Amino acid sequence: MRDYVQVQILRAAIFVLILLSSMPAWAQSVVLRADDVLPTLKGAAPDAFYVNGSAIHGLDDDTATSGFQNHDAGRLVLTLTALRLIDQGKLTLDAPVAQVLPEHIEKNPFQVALTLRHLLTETGGFAVPSTGFNMPTHLNTSLIELRAPGQVSAPDPIGLRLLEALIIKASGLSLQDVLEREFFIPLGISATHSATPVTKPVTLSPRILARMAVLLLRNEQSDGSAYLSRQSYEMLTQGVLWLFHPLGPERSAAGYLRERAGRSWVEINPGFIVFPREGVAFIAPSVMAGGPVASFRQTVWRIAQQNFPPHSIPDGRMNAARALTLPTDIAGRYTRADRPSAWLHTRLENMQKNWIRVSELEGGKLRVMLNSPVPEAAGAAPAQGSVTFHPVAPYHYRSDSGERLTFSPVRAGGYLYLDGVLYRYTGLMGNIPFLMSLLPWVFAALASAVFHLRSKLGKPWRRMALFSLTGGALIGGALYAEWALWPVAMYEWDIPVLVTLWRTALNIGLMLVLSLPLLAIAFVRRGPMPEKGWALILAGPHLALISIAAMTLFLITVATGLAGTFTAL
Structure with a gap:
């Protein structure tokens, strides 16, 4: 009898382990009442809605299927497809792209090898196309490297074009067919899209965005099975694939990983914010399309403060930051660098209009003077004027109102992030x-x-x-x-x-x-x-x-x- 009981206990334990291993890494732990949340959310953006687990709240039926195009949404579609190909063994995260696409990327043993990790985190370092001109027809004409891969993360449409080519080559299918097989069909979505999500952005609807949010929260296909392996899902929602500083910007495959007052989230776009731990996502298509950002961000943060209990942040990051050598010679002139251009006209115009000056004060404090306001969609950096920052750890500072200033601890070209907005050191030569x-x-x-x-x-x-x-x-x-x-x-x-x-x-x-x-x-x-x-x-x-x-x-x-x-x- 004792042996029988032990066998049954062992079977139950194995069943529980199998069940737990099949569950997503982040299970839903918070339930938001629509009556409490929607009025506030709609006040910030009338078309905003939220996803709680698998339930969608506030999505208007009249606009749920309307066509919608967005760079970050197209990037997420490509990211999900690439992760599926990783699970199938057709792509490898850290293998050089030159091994798969030698016709586009030259293998150079004396340079940092470009990898899929760089393409997923937009750290490839390619120049962006010049405003007012069409995207080059041939991909090779677009591959202008302005900085080494892995240094900093910024919107990279050319890197996404290369990601498209990598997905096509690895899958052996056209882009439309591979997206159909790896994205639209598994999620039970009717595919109303064009051939290329970047050069001709994929046509999505708010309903598809909602379905993508459910995927990010629950890792489920339309039939209830897992969409990604556990390892790939962690890379999507919580794995740090790129890190600028132990306390500075970091990215998963889905987007930027943010943390504030014990709450952490993934920002795919200022209008697409996901809290995987709590099982909640907030989406505002109008904000994703370039509408007002600050009001929506502040509203989402207030909802998170009121409804999401804070969790402890590991001390390892602070300890790693404090172990860094204290910075020297970080004062000077910095120029916006989040859209690097290879065209002289654009570079000079940017250096003339979009710059900040960092000055050192007593007690390790820094004063930042902004020449022009940072566009709202670019980040939450302070407006035009002067802001004082206090030291938190080497190369990391914070203002009284919460803005963050983070310098590259390895002086990778003299970069800094001002609350998510990237700048590059130019010194006197930047005048x-x-x-x-x-x-x-x-x-x-x-x-x-x-x-x-x-x-x-x-x-x-x-x-x-x-x-x-x-x-x-x-x-x-x-x-x-x-x-x-x-x-x-x-x-x-x-x-x-x-x-x-x-x-x-x-x-x-x-x-x-x-x-x-x-x-x-x-x-x-x-x-x-x-x-x-x-x-x-x-x-x-x-x-x-x-x-x-x-x-x-x-x-x-x-x-x-x-x-x-x-x-x-």
């Missing part, structure tokens, strides 16, 4: 209005060498004049092409070799003008120099003026990222 104001004088100084084209002092002086005029002309023409023709050559004509040609000309011009200070030194030391008249008085200052102009022009090309760059990609 673009001042640098651009010097250009006319610089070219005028170089052009003044024309008086030495027929110099009687000999060939060295005539050679110097030729170098100054030719170098100035090459650099001036290349700068104009970068300013006016770059997006046309890349996007409309699709001839990136033109960019390579004028950048080569620019660097040849730089070599010519950088030889001018050396020639000037040689003239002063060994001659020939004028020996009488006004030429004797003016020759030295004129050589100095040309030399200063040459060095200034070189520094301007360095500040604009053109010096030493030859290829378009």
Whole structure:
């Protein structure tokens, strides 16, 4: 009898273990009453609704099936599809993308290898397409790397195009077919979508968004079985796939992982916020489409405070942060870097308009002065003005009103996040209005060498004049092409070799003008120099003026990222 009881207990234990292993990592633990929540939520966004477990509250039947397009929603569709392919063994999270797509990504052992992890967390480092121009037809024309993979996370439409290509290659199907098989059919969704979710965004409806929220909360297909493996589901909702700082921004496969006062959530989009632990998601299609963000965010936070009990945050992150070396030399000028552009016009405009200045105060405090308000949709950073931040841990600061300022602890290119908005250190070289104001004088100084084209002092002086005029002309023409023709050559004509040609000309011009200070030194030391008249008085200052102009022009090309760059990609 005792043996029989033991066998039954063992069977029951095995059954419980199997049952627990089949449950999602986050089980529903909070039930929200619609009468308490909806009036407040609708006040922030009339089309807002929330999902509680598998129940959907506040979704208007008239708009539930209306067409809806959004970058982040399309990204989530691709992410879910990629995770399904990982579960099937067709993709690997940390395998180099170059192994699957050698026609798009070159294998380079001397660079950080781009992986699926980077594409899922939007840390690939690709330049974004220029505003006002169509997305390049050929993917390879778009793959312009501006920073190493894994450094920082920012919206990356080009990385998503590459993710599309990776999914197509790994599955052996067209994008429409693989989405049908891995996303729409398993979730019981009627597919009303176009072929590509990024270049031609996938058409979703609020009802589909609600179904996606249920998936994030419960990991269930339409038949009740698990949509993802337990490991992939954890990567989606709680696994940290990218970390900027122990207390700073971090990302799962679904979106940014946020934490405040003992509550944690996943932000797929400012209008799509999911609390996996509590089993609740809040969605506002109008906010996802670019509507007001602050009111919806604040309303969701108030609901969370009132209804979700706080949970303990592991001390390991704080201990890891405090173990970092105290920062030095973090003050200076920083420029917005969440939409990096390869077009000179856009870069200079951004450096001129969207910057902050960080100053160090006594007691380890920092003062941040914003030149312009941060767009509401970009994050919750403070408005235009000055804000004081207090140290919490090395490289991590917080203001009295709760804004967070986090610097890269490894100084990865001098980046910081101001409450989720990315900035890059530019220092004095980021003062673009001042640098651009010097250009006319610089070219005028170089052009003044024309008086030495027929110099009687000999060939060295005539050679110097030729170098100054030719170098100035090459650099001036290349700068104009970068300013006016770059997006046309890349996007409309699709001839990136033109960019390579004028950048080569620019660097040849730089070599010519950088030889001018050396020639000037040689003239002063060994001659020939004028020996009488006004030429004797003016020759030295004129050589100095040309030399200063040459060095200034070189520094301007360095500040604009053109010096030493030859290829378009």
